Amino acid sequence: METQLETFETNLRSVRTAVTQTSPAAFRDALADVIDEPAIGAPLPFEAITLEGTDVVLEPTPEQLREAACGVTAATLGVAEYGTVVLESTPAGAELAGLFPDRHVIVVRERDLVDDMATAFERLGERFRNGDGDAVLATGPSATADMGELVYGVHGPQETHAVIVEDAEE
């Protein structure tokens, strides 16, 4: 029997998303391994881990947005059944950082995984009704078949990489 985490990782890979597992303590090193510079991002809404002090530029200008090779943002949910991550739209511009650069690094916590879409919608429903109403269910990189064959990297990222942060030791 696969665990939820294993299912999530299997499905991430099946939608062309690379996977790195790490702990809060090892997060900075793991991140350094997966980003391409110049990297931009938005602050992570998590306690144990942060982008502060890394090479990720947190308040990019339009020029930096254009030039960035990599965007680092958080996902507030992961849906194991689909390999989907739920991205936020924040005033700090998380949506933009995860959209413009060719490579999108998504930071998601193991504790924020759910099994299926029905559960995801239950969680999101509460938030949306409380006025926190912007999310993107993202599954793999941007793609199109409009030019005759499947091509990755259209208006959004061409590569996606999930960094899954294990629950911290109690």
Place this chain on the structure above:
Amino acid sequence: MASERSRKADRIRQVMATEGDSVERNTRGFNEGRYESVDRLDDYDAYKDRARAIKEDAIERLPELIEQVRATVEDNGGTVYVADDAADANRYVRELARERNAETVVKSKSMTTEEIELNDALTAEGCAVWETDLGEFVLQVADEAPSHLVAPAIHQSREEIAALFNEYFDPDTELETAEELTAFAREYLGERIEDADIGVTGANFVTADTGTMALVTSEGNARKTVAVPNTHVAVAGVEKIVPTFEDLQPFVELIARSGTGQDITAYVSLFSPPVSTPPVDFDDDGPIADDSAERDFHLVLLDNGRMDMREDDQLRETLYCIRCSACANSCANFRSVGGHGFGGETYSGGIATGWEAGVHGRESTDDFNDLCTGCSRCVEQCPVKIDIPWINTVVRDRRNRGAEDGRFDFLVEGLTPDEEPAGMDLQKRFFGNFATLAKLGSATAPVSNLAADLLPSRLLMEQVLGVDRRRNLPTFERETFVEWFRNRDVPRPVGADYHAVVYPDLYTNYIRTDRGKAAVRTLEALGVAVEVPDVAASGRAPLSQGMIATAQEHAERVTADLEPYLEAGYDVVAIEPSDLAMVRGGYERLLDAERYEALAERSYEVFEYVYGLLENGADPAALTHAENADGGSDVAYHSHCQQRTLGLESYTTAVLERLGYDVSTSDVECCGMAGSFGYKREYYELSMDVGDRLREQFETPAAADRTVVASGTSCLEQLDGLLARHPRHPLSLIAPNGSE
């Protein structure tokens, strides 16, 4: 009339030649993908039921939900405008563009904006409008209309797109590969997005409780269209509204599967505008997050005939549509001609008739409504369980009558059915009255057959009735199946466990009595007491031509004819699958519930019945087994389209296998003949194009030596024309005494 048929035939030929290959290749992929993808869903049927229930409720409560959306969106900080029609919607958006001094407008894909022709309106206002979805961008450059609801440019191959781009943009290095074309479009459109003053999107769904828009995409262009400019206009038909946020979930899991066969698209944007992402001013040097520019959001909810559709009992179901394109991808005819053949001003595919009739008026269905043959393969594929063939039949009936939309609700009000109108198309009247023709043809056989096949007769038939001269005509038999049964010198069995009426459908009765005889012998060998009474024709033929009143008359007569037998405990066994489909499906629309159920519950397809008998212990010893078959034991079986939709294919396969046959089955949606369709001059070539897929499957090395069997009359006729081998009815393989 004849010239009209020529024109239609020419148009179809043209589209098949220029776009057919590309459309077929793409839709085949979508179709196969959908079957695989929905197979991975646990309880696909439950998902469809839930989706259907949500839409039924939403459309029922639509006026209340519209007001709720208005309140919620305005509470969030946006503006809602309910537009009566296209002109009203365009006026609103133009005024907005004018107020903003908008120069550049970027759009993500929206069929609703195509419906109202928004781009033209904005261009007239002096804006440069750019489609950012790559398929739409290709169409914009080519100045063409979409040919598919979801993948609008599938009628174009990569080579054609490359040639188009190279000619139009004259890039430094010629573009060739899909990657190069995509990279070019990304950069070109990226610049326009950066410059945009207004972003225009559609919406797949709008939730009333949270004011959330759901956009289902893969490219990322809709996300950019919403995030970058500070003014966002969403145009959505009123039917897009669902009551709650949670209602989105079944649709999110169904729509990509139903459309292109992906489990889910790359992006499902759920946003409750105005969004919290800061807009991007690419002329600014400072951090984006510091920009205090305010966002402006406008939701234009479009009526444009939808509220009238809601009041129309027969068209209302169209509003449940989520525009997934499953009904296009599973449609054999659509696969050959695409949306430029099987489509109206905006919408294409099976559901297009409903949409076009509702938003553009019934006349816009004239050119393509008849391309729906009622084969029913789309019915199981629709994620909201819309009875698409029925809507197409209703509109066909209205076209016959020249009726005002929605004013002739005769089916519900019990208006006395009267004759079909005098001005009705002669070809339809001819095929719709096939029962009369068959009776006459049989009574005057063999002279009727000889006369019909003479060249002058064929030419006249083609000229006046549009019966293509290339088709082989059926041959009428003098002694009908009913007469044969009546004249038999066979004692009625006493104390039989089962009693069954073998229904004398038109073909079995007048044209291929052999299969009726085979059915009788088979059932008697399994211990059934059989009757073959004189029963009216099922009404299948007139219903296909859109002659609903006539079909209803037939339904009433059939029920009256069979009532005494049903009351005496007889089952009804049908050989022709399209007639069984009529009884099990069509009759629900034409009869009251009690009479419909009484008949439908006791009606069986012949192999379904034989299977049941064998399962209940009947001895198959007297039937012909494979080892004694004169054609060998390897069989290639093509099940009839409606038979497959009723889930009956497996009974024939199971019975044949039980008797020792090795059965391989076809994997096509429809053989292409579809009753009268393949006879019609304007559709003959399309019919043969569809049939070609079946021919290919039966001519592979694995299939080429197998005996070909098919359950349906139409399929047998089509296969007879396509293959060198003669196809047979599966009954002929198992009936005792090798009856032919």
